[in-house]
Amino acid sequence: MTATSHLLMPDERRVLARLADVLVPRSGDMPSASEVALCNAPIDRALASRPDLLPTVRALVARARDCHAHEFVREIEKDDPIALQALLQLIAGAYYMLPEVRAMLGYAGQARR
Template sequence: MLDPDQRRTFAALADVLIPGSDPMPSATAAGTPDALLDQVLGYRPDLAEPFAEAVAWCTGKDPEAALDALSVQQPEQFQALTLLTAGAYFLSPRTKAALAYDPPPRTAHDDVNSYIDMLATVVDRGFVIR
């Protein structure tokens, strides 16, 4: 989707948005400018155009200054850029490993109808103390 120059520009912007800090990787260390970006663009094709416009607008400029100006002058493009950057970042296996988050167990889906059928047998039999 993006040519190598656009990916380099995006990588510089992404590292300003998400710098590395112990234990979290930076955006480029997490792999956001590569296949992960393509993956999130596949999920949100509606953001491809404003994202490309944001990258084009920032090309050749200092990344930090470009992002500051983009957020004020082109908020829709800035939002597309930041949303896709964050989405790609949290898809990264390196980011997930650094989070060390163990999700809670999935809730069981109760089959209420089978419980009602079992209880119907007890009700039909009646209350018996043995």
């Protein structure tokens, strides 16, 4: 368990997973956020790297709890672009840190020169 994992409750992870699937849907051979269980250990690793995003993401999750995910993302895109940017940074960061995603993209990571 990471230092941040206790900060996201199971219901928060479920809401975040719905939002993540809007932001990272299945596309061709690339898996969706839920297909790689993004809101479990991967989101914990991303939050460990970017703990500053946690308050904004938790506030968004609380606002999104009873909303349709697609509509909520469209709403914050118009009304709260800074919060959307934080959410995108967290979700995209967690997604592209996954070895299986990087392998599908043919990206082995940074190399020393």
